[in-house]
Amino acid sequence: MSSHVVFSLLLLLLLLFFSVHSFPYDVSCYIDSGGSTNITDPFNTTWLADRFFSGGSTSVVSEPLHFRYPQEKTLRYFPASSGKKNCYTVPLPNGRYYVRTFTVYDNYDGKSHSPSFDASIEGTVVFSWRSPWQENLARDGAYSDLFSFVKDGEADVCFYSIATDPPVIGSLEIRQIDPLSYDAATVGDNFILVNYGRLSCGSVQWGPGFSNDSDDFGRSWQSDAELRSENTSKIVNSVSTRETISGTNQPPNYFPMKLYQTAVTGNGVLGFELPVDAKLDYLLWFHFAEIDSSVTKTGQRVFDVWVNEKNVSRVDIYSQVGSFAAYSFHYTAHNLSNTVLNVKLLPVVGAPLISGIENYALVPNDISTAPEQVVAMRAMKESLRIPGRMGWNGDPCAPTNWDAWEGVICHPNKGETALVISQIDLGSQGLKGFISDQISLLTDLVSVNLSSNFLEGTLPLGLGQKSLVRLDLSSNQFSGPIPESLTSSSLQLVLLNDNLLEGQVPEELYSVGVHGGAIDLSGNKGLCGVPSLPKCSLFWESGHLSKGGKVAIGLSCFVILCVVLAVAYICYIKRGRYDYDFAPTHDLTSIAAKRNRYQRQKSLMVLEMESQHAKGLPSPYGPH
Ligand SMILES: *[C@@H]1O[C@H](CO)[C@@H](O)[C@H](O)[C@H]1NC(C)=O
Ligand SMILES: *[C@@H]1O[C@H](CO)[C@@H](O)[C@H](O)[C@H]1NC(C)=O
Ligand SMILES: *[C@@H]1O[C@H](CO)[C@@H](O)[C@H](O)[C@H]1NC(C)=O
Ligand SMILES: *[C@@H]1O[C@H](CO)[C@@H](O)[C@H](O)[C@H]1NC(C)=O
Ligand SMILES: *[C@@H]1O[C@H](CO)[C@@H](O)[C@H](O)[C@H]1NC(C)=O
Numbered sequence: 001m002s003s004h005v006v007f008s009l010l011l012l013l014l015l016l017f018f019s020v021h022s023f024p025y026d027v028s029c030y031i032d033s034g035g036s037t038n039i040t041d042p043f044n045t046t047w048l049a050d051r052f053f054s055g056g057s058t059s060v061v062s063e064p065l066h067f068r069y070p071q072e073k074t075l076r077y078f079p080a081s082s083g084k085k086n087c088y089t090v091p092l093p094n095g096r097y098y099v100r101t102f103t104v105y106d107n108y109d110g111k112s113h114s115p116s117f118d119a120s121i122e123g124t125v126v127f128s129w130r131s132p133w134q135e136n137l138a139r140d141g142a143y144s145d146l147f148s149f150v151k152d153g154e155a156d157v158c159f160y161s162i163a164t165d166p167p168v169i170g171s172l173e174i175r176q177i178d179p180l181s182y183d184a185a186t187v188g189d190n191f192i193l194v195n196y197g198r199l200s201c202g203s204v205q206w207g208p209g210f211s212n213d214s215d216d217f218g219r220s221w222q223s224d225a226e227l228r229s230e231n232t233s234k235i236v237n238s239v240s241t242r243e244t245i246s247g248t249n250q251p252p253n254y255f256p257m258k259l260y261q262t263a264v265t266g267n268g269v270l271g272f273e274l275p276v277d278a279k280l281d282y283l284l285w286f287h288f289a290e291i292d293s294s295v296t297k298t299g300q301r302v303f304d305v306w307v308n309e310k311n312v313s314r315v316d317i318y319s320q321v322g323s324f325a326a327y328s329f330h331y332t333a334h335n336l337s338n339t340v341l342n343v344k345l346l347p348v349v350g351a352p353l354i355s356g357i358e359n360y361a362l363v364p365n366d367i368s369t370a371p372e373q374v375v376a377m378r379a380m381k382e383s384l385r386i387p388g389r390m391g392w393n394g395d396p397c398a399p400t401n402w403d404a405w406e407g408v409i410c411h412p413n414k415g416e417t418a419l420v421i422s423q424i425d426l427g428s429q430g431l432k433g434f435i436s437d438q439i440s441l442l443t444d445l446v447s448v449n450l451s452s453n454f455l456e457g458t459l460p461l462g463l464g465q466k467s468l469v470r471l472d473l474s475s476n477q478f479s480g481p482i483p484e485s486l487t488s489s490s491l492q493l494v495l496l497n498d499n500l501l502e503g504q505v506p507e508e509l510y511s512v513g514v515h516g517g518a519i520d521l522s523g524n525k526g527l528c529g530v531p532s533l534p535k536c537s538l539f540w541e542s543g544h545l546s547k548g549g550k551v552a553i554g555l556s557c558f559v560i561l562c563v564v565l566a567v568a569y570i571c572y573i574k575r576g577r578y579d580y581d582f583a584p585t586h587d588l589t590s591i592a593a594k595r596n597r598y599q600r601q602k603s604l605m606v607l608e609m610e611s612q613h614a615k616g617l618p619s620p621y622g623p624h
């Protein structure tokens, strides 16, 4: 074989490789909320038994036979006992994802009250359900979908209960898609694209979950019939073809060929009315393909596309891409003031024709909690053993239009780039754990109230951020010394009373009281060293041996050694010389014996106390 032939073969192989465009993203996760076994649906999709949720309970719709697929019949709901906020947290590689939820009520709880709740993705509210739902939605359920970036290794889909209504979810699908799709290069990765209509013109609903037709992104496409304007619906014709359409399934959008194989056309204005929510920006994608073989040259079918009475573009499909080829363009409608978005195709030459329209709300990402503070709060949740009813799930502060975790108050940081924790208020909550030393990462903490719980352990060294003004840890079982770090100059109120704290109180802390703040250290048997508390034993200084103490101990060791040596010298040398024994009188020995017994008893008692002490609590004077 000549090298020329080999080269041509290689080129051919390369061409083949690059023209096939197999979809390179294969991460996906299908969760059957409320389901207890893995199931495969009629479209060969495997749904995982319910997982990755933070709480809640499972139930079944009231009329299971009314639903086609097994994953639609079971659901998860989050009653008040699970807390106000609950999440699915799905571990995934960072990237861009298509997320679809199935939400259903169907009177599963027999209360005939469809619930009010919000749903968020990655800390941004995307869906709001308000009671009462439209009757068909309440009975049949509804699919909602969006495109979002995941940047922290997990997709957080959270539900927030309004009043005490339990949020519900029937199923959750997550599929990885091309990060550059839908003009991400221009729009940026700071928006979530929430689907407000994805129409396949002249077709019935199709796509993953609805038919065996594939769509690499998982998009399902609905019929345009219901969204055509009344005035035009009478003169619309559906057209379709089985010819191959070129330019489909191409990166980054991977629009499926089936989309372009059907279309609607009309002898006059073709109009669509898309439902929207006011005040957002909307990203519109228009899809065309010339599938009428009688159009054979430029200028035979020309029309203008208008969005909300604005002329957006003149379209001549043939002049753009020729026949049987996909042509798409997109347009952003800003700051809508109406709840209907009008799309009109006005004929210039021949009849207008369109294959599909997509409409996405551009929802800007809400700001979320600073990542290191999320880490700290998760550690606090763990160490304080926060009960499930408090709903410490998902992001501690975000979304901004929900309350933060119960007992937590947040505010934006200086640059307004992230939310930070400013207050923790968990007095009298029956908490039984300890304070994680990760609390030192909460650098904007102003106020901490953990009073009247059953918290124990030592106070972490990191407690005492510069920002800290109020600290109430009273009536717990905290032990050990007060950390030196607790000397923030902003402290105004320090309540450490009724604990088991020990050792010398740092002088700077005591000066809080001197400088007009309030401080209460009472009810700690082991604290010492400032006015109103007992004097510390000479050598203790906030739980450590003082410098003086160390010198004193060093000195006494030296002195004792000298004495021992001297006595040994006297006994050994002098005895050799004078050879007599020294013996105390009888009385003296018995007193010495009595004293020894007493000493023995006392030291046994002390030992016993100390060993019990050692069981319950770490030694406060151990190495730090
Ligand atoms: C369902 O499938 C997942 C992943 O394949 C597996 O880890 C899990 O054990 C299965 N669960 C059940 C209940 O079969
Ligand atoms: C269903 O999926 C499995 C792998 O997930 C595959 O092996 C099988 O061929 C598929 N069946 C059909 C009918 O597509
Ligand atoms: C989808 O394809 C599978 C296997 O080819 C078939 O069994 C099933 O009936 C099809 N489902 C629908 C809704 O067409
Ligand atoms: C539909 O027609 C009516 C009267 O024929 C007109 O008032 C209305 O503006 C038209 N609507 C649209 C969307 O063109
Ligand atoms: C609509 O805008 C296009 C350019 O985008 C222009 O060519 C066309 O003439 C305009 N149509 C009308 C009716 O003004």
Ligand SMILES: *[C@@H]1O[C@H](CO)[C@@H](O)[C@H](O)[C@H]1NC(C)=O
Pocket (backbone or CB within 6 Å): 335, 336, 337
């Ligand atoms: C959006 O429109 C409203 C009135 O409809 C106006 O008050 C507001 O300034 C507009 N915002 C932007 C960003 O254009």
Ligand SMILES: *[C@@H]1O[C@H](CO)[C@@H](O)[C@H](O)[C@H]1NC(C)=O
Pocket (backbone or CB within 6 Å): 426, 427, 428, 449, 450, 451, 452, 470, 472, 493
């Ligand atoms: C801390 O919370 C308790 C309620 O559990 C309250 O009684 C107390 O006054 C609070 N402390 C401060 C300093 O506000």
